[in-house]
Amino acid sequence: MEILMALVVGGLYGTGVYLLLRPTPVKVIIGLAILTNAVNLLIFTAARLTRGHPPIVEETLGRPSYPIADPVPQALVLTAIVIAFGVLAFTLVLFRRAAETTEADNLDEMRTTDT
Template sequence: MMHVLLAVVVGALYAAGIYMMLRRSMVKLLIGLSLLGHAANLLLFTAASPQHGPPPIVPQGADAPPAGVADPLPQALVLTAIVIGFGVVAFAIALVHRAHQTLGTDDPDRLRSTDR
């Protein structure tokens, strides 16, 4: 039941992100980009089926961790994606801020109409 709920949440985040990216404002574009990043992180975490268990510490002299331990790879991938997504959004905010300072608007359609 939990996987179905997470699948619905991932779908809703993707839908909201795409909807926001199709709006005319650059700020809404940034919000949509952020929502898509969150949806991708949740999708990755859900697809990995996180398990509850002890940490994967390999005992001395053993070749592999004991059975039933938690897999740290999905958590590491999601954490890395969060950090990269934060950097991308911060850079995009700086670009939008500079464009707004230079051009005086955040609407891309108005920018094209003033160039003519």
């Protein structure tokens, strides 16, 4: 499973980088979203994988009965996912505004804000 995850992280990362380098704004934003996913997955994987045991305490025991998935990266990634959404939305609107202001649909032409 670790190798599989590593491959997925690598694949997503490569795709994200490639898309970020495109001159089309939408591709850059999609690249950003994919890169975010790759990073989240990397953090999640780096803390070791545990199949099927969520970090939830048994009601009767007062502690988990078996080795659980690490809750720390989960808490980190959870907020990261939500914030990434905010960043994505902001970038999307920003690019849209920039495209409208500079009347360019190409990032290379959006080099100045003086219109």
